[in-house]
Amino acid sequence: MTNTKMATQMREGRGFIAALDQSGGSTPKALRLYGINEDAYSDEAGMFDLIHQMRSRIITDAAFNGDRVIGAILFEMTMDRDVEGTPTAQYLWETKNVVPFLKIDKGLEAEENGVQLLKPMPGLGDLLDRAAAKGIFGTKERSVINAANEKGIADVVAQQFEVGKTVLSHGLMPILEPEVTISIADKAEAEDILLAEILKGLDALPEGQSVMLKLSLPTKANQYKPLIDHPKVMRVVALSGGYSRDEANELLSKNDGMIASFSRGLSEGLSAQQSDTDFNATLDAAVQSIFDASVK
Template identity: 70%
Template sequence: MTKANMARQIAEKNGFIAALDQSGGSTPKALRLYGVNEDAYSNDEEMFGLIHDMRARIIKAPAFNGEKVIGAILFERTMDGEIDGTPTAEYLWNEHQVVPFLKVDKGLADEANGVQLMKPMPDLDHLLERANTKSIYGTKMRSVVNAANREGIAAIVAQQFDVGRQILGHGLMPIIEPEVTITIADKAEAEEMLLAEILKQLDALGEDKKVMLKLSLPTKANLYKPLVDHPRVMRVVALSGGYSREDACEKLAANDGIIASFSRALTEGLSAGQSDEDFNTTLAATIDSIYQASKAGC
């Protein structure tokens, strides 16, 4: 019953999905923005301990609940960690009614044909089995489009859907994320190509299959409306992609049916040195602004 409740929340409820899934490469920057510099830790274990503390502080904040935050994407180490003695994903759902997702990709391959595919994931089946034992509802995996290259974009979308079918085979909901870099000159053209390739792959999915999509906010508002309306898509969410929170929320509100899945824009303004009261107040205001933008787009 729990998975059915989670599915209903993700498919139908107003709100947004928080991205708390910085990996080894992006963790130092996330900690710096939080006011924790490299001299505060001397190895990866200490670094990941500090980022877990930051995530736990966010998750435990009163405003971080299923009223506005309908889901959260976790890094593997966060899934394996605990909050107040309870496994993180269980804590999220049982205490806050926030649906837990897991980042499963292992980073990006070198660029070819204007895109960066995902690195191989030889242990994915084992990770998905573990995710099922840890109360995880779905997964997320990211690859990147850096140019409007038709061959590259076709390859990136094919890879995402191939892995997506593997994830569906474990009874988990895949969030497919082919991110378009927001600073490229041919972004609008790349997005048109991406839309065509995603529609092709969706039409080839079995009738009983559904996926989610996580996409950069498009240059042309409502470009992705055919994906929002597609019967094989549970939900389309948007990443902030380097936009400020204000810009991301403004762009999000212009796209009907798309909700947010922000990372940096979510933690903007939060600091390790803040009192709990200031931290919780800042986070509550951020959550509300992202929620309102997501709601405007629904």
């Protein structure tokens, strides 16, 4: 069964997960960093065509394959499109040996109790069924923690596990992502509360079930080691969260067993104007540096 191979790769594979899941709100910024300004497209459809071209260029590049990139998180519209004539998820696994994940959240609620919960996700069951049919292995949903508020963090974690259980019931692997904003003054305290809440959520999971976790790089090295070692956690991955690639790699390398799942950190330095040779060299160097920080 393909899923068994994918699960083994996610549990044991050496490498990192590429986050290629910028959505409507973050796409203009991602395109700007890639050297494409707003005047290059006149509507949302044109914008998404351009971001798909950027993602396709990354995915099809020789530097991007399962030897170093063990998984990739896709935006829904990317899942629904093709790469070189093959549906994206299928192309990733069959051609590149990269396990495909899908971002499923619909954005964030307004801040309350120092956190931003997930907006409602109408039609989630249908989306999960569609994802499973397209060969997606797992999902990701992101909420945000902006303060060391015990009630807020407990609410975020409870909601993440609730969504995770729905994902598991559709035969997919959830990546729970309660992101701690890296610039807050009480980040270390927020991470202590978060660790305790996640451990509670894991203990409440039925035997035989497991989740993945995507967390901000912690203030204290190896803060999340209890999660990495937990029998109900398949893998713990780190988001770059606004750090530059070099900063994120340096912090990641201090956390044993944690691997990267960088978005901006991966595409930093790539540009639409680069020749294929320059693009490949830039991407290869980025992939290698993130790989090295992940497998230290």
